[in-house]
Amino acid sequence: MNILDDLKLQYRLGGIAMRVIFWNIGCFLISLVLFYNFSTAQFAFPNWLALSSDPAVFMFKPWTFLTYAFFHYGFLHLLFNMMVLNFASQLFLAFFTQKQYLGLYILGAIFSGIVFALSFYFLNISAPIVGASAAIMAILMGVTTYQPLMNVRLLLIGNVKLWHITAVILVLDLMQFRLDNTGGHISHLAGAFFGFLFIKLLQNGTDLSKIVSRTLDFFANLFKKSPSTPFTKVHKNYKKPTEKVTSRIVTKDKTQQQIDEILDKISQSGYDCLTKEEKEFLFKAGK
Secondary structure (H helix, E strand, O other): OOHHHHHHHHHOHHHHHHHHHHHHHHHHHHHHHEEEOOOEEEOOOOOOOOEOOHHHHOOOOOHHHHHHHHHHHHHHHHHHHHHHHHHHHHHOOOOOOOHHHHHHHHHHHHHHHHHHHHHHEEEEEOOOOOOOOHHHHHHHHHHHOOOOOOEEEEEEOOOHHHHHHHHHHHHHHHHHOOOOHHHHHHHHHHHHHHHHHHHHHOOOOOOHHHHHHHHHHHHHHOOOOOOOOOOOOOOOOOOOOOOOOOOOOOOOHHHHHHHHHHHHHHHHHHHHHHHHHHHHHHHOOOO
């Protein structure tokens, strides 16, 4: 199995968190080809992708309240965000569903984008913003709100409480609020607030992620072709129906049984614990 096949398999089996990371990396590679100016060593994102604080722009490009959360200004920007996202995702998905994860990511990005645009509008500042940091802060703050006293082991530091990590990040945002990247820090704090609000509403029985799930299902069904059923003549049978006895025992073939064993192994120890033969078997079975 080559690297490309391995990446395809990880994308299929890694769940929604791995897919969101892949989407961010893919958008970065695309922007590197289309929007990177090598002479100035800077990205020049168009206003139909980056979120602008100018109402004359975002009013006619409302999708930018989401698209900005999948692009980054540089490799280090992307690397740090994906490291934090991977860390927060593993913790969040230990307690919540993948639909709730995707819903919080998307709604957190949109809410933070709105707060950023309104804040800069009232401050009379016009500037664009890109980055997944706000959506990531929503994920991190969400799981911190739910399990603040969870022990997390950090390299070179040891065990710390989850709320300590989140608190340090928020304090750094507050300390740098007026120094640099004011728009970014506003969106980070907004994302953290939304993550807190999302979990509190969820604990009270209101799942905001259903907004995203139902919207995605609507568009998925909209473009799905309904199978045409030709007219068939129905003949009535007046004979006494005979009872059919079906066996309740379902036997799996060897291939399916082996797939289940490998998936169980992934859920317990992760994808990296698979042998080369097991990865190739899964890749061939997925075709």
